Amino acid sequence: MPDNLPTTTLEEAPVGVNAMIPNSARIMDYLLGGSANFASDRAVADNAFVNWPGDPGGVEGVKVDLHAARDVLGRIVGYLAGECGIRQFLDLASGVPTMGNTHEAARAVAAGCRVVYADNEPSVAAHGQYLLDSDPDTVFLDGDFRNPADILRRASATLDFSQPVGLILFGVLHFVEDDADPGPEQIVAQLLDAVPSGSYLALSHFAKDDTDTALNEMLTEMDKQTGDSVVRRTRSEVERFFDGMDIVPPGVVETELWRPAQGAAGPKPLPMWCGLARKR
Ligand SMILES: C[S@@+](CC[C@H](N)C(=O)[O-])C[C@H]1O[C@@H](n2cnc3c(N)ncnc32)[C@H](O)[C@@H]1O
DSSP states (O other): OOTTSOOSSGGGOOTTOOTTSOOHHHHHHHHTTOSOOOHHHHHHHHHHTTTOOSSSOHHHHHHHHHHHHHHHHHHHHHHHHHTSOOOEEEEETOOOOOSSOHHHHHHHHSTTOEEEEEEOOHHHHHHHHHHTTTOTTEEEEEOOTTOHHHHHHHHTTTSOTTSOOEEEEESOGGGSOTTSSSOHHHHHHHHHHTSOTTOEEEEEEEBOOTTOHHHHHHHHHHHHHHTOOOOOBOHHHHHGGGTTSEEOTTOSEEGGGSSOOTTOOOOOSSOEEEEEEEOO
């Protein structure tokens, strides 16, 4: 392992990464069982989720729920590579490629799929580049999805934008306020403009659920600790991102309800929407 790679000890944080400040990408890596996280990340997760509902509950329950939320990425990418014949993917704000990644799900169906990942958290990008280093058809960019032009330009070294692309925006548009410049709809529009008809957009997005006060308090506390500002949206607000596209059934639904595998477990407490649509 190279010296400058994120590790699980504070002393060995790579240049540009303050291991004392918890970060949502590294917290997610921890909860998914990865090694690109620090003591500060683990402490925040362990404390914030003590009262997470379910059986198991607490931080173990969050781990189960996050794995389930990650599974839907695999189902959507598998559907794209299988039923839709998509052979190239752009996965934005992908997080650390810890488990259940887009290139693995795509290639389980069709060998040779090409994948570009991008994330703007330095430790995520460093870890991603290290993990994917030996794979010529999988590239990890250090990039900000709020600047689609930059990412598209760099991704074009790997992806052929004259052919359909699977655009993956999982767990990320909720970081963009409606009145940001560019706003979430503009970001989506810029990405869709760059890909041909027959391309697909896959989204997952934190759901607005004002009924579950305890859950909301936990998620708000997590945002406070990591400094993230998360915009939770209703189903119809998320559906708007697919305006002008053909939504694939079952539409925008809770993640566990998107074409579940037979015998899959029922609804999970993690409040997330997901959906997939085809560009006309
Ligand atoms: C909740 S994780 C989602 C990871 C993965 N997409 C998934 O759904 O499993 C959010 C990711 O978004 C990344 N992120 C947040 N803002 C970003 C930005 N402006 N540009 C690129 N990545 C960003 C974070 O670093 C983190 O890895």
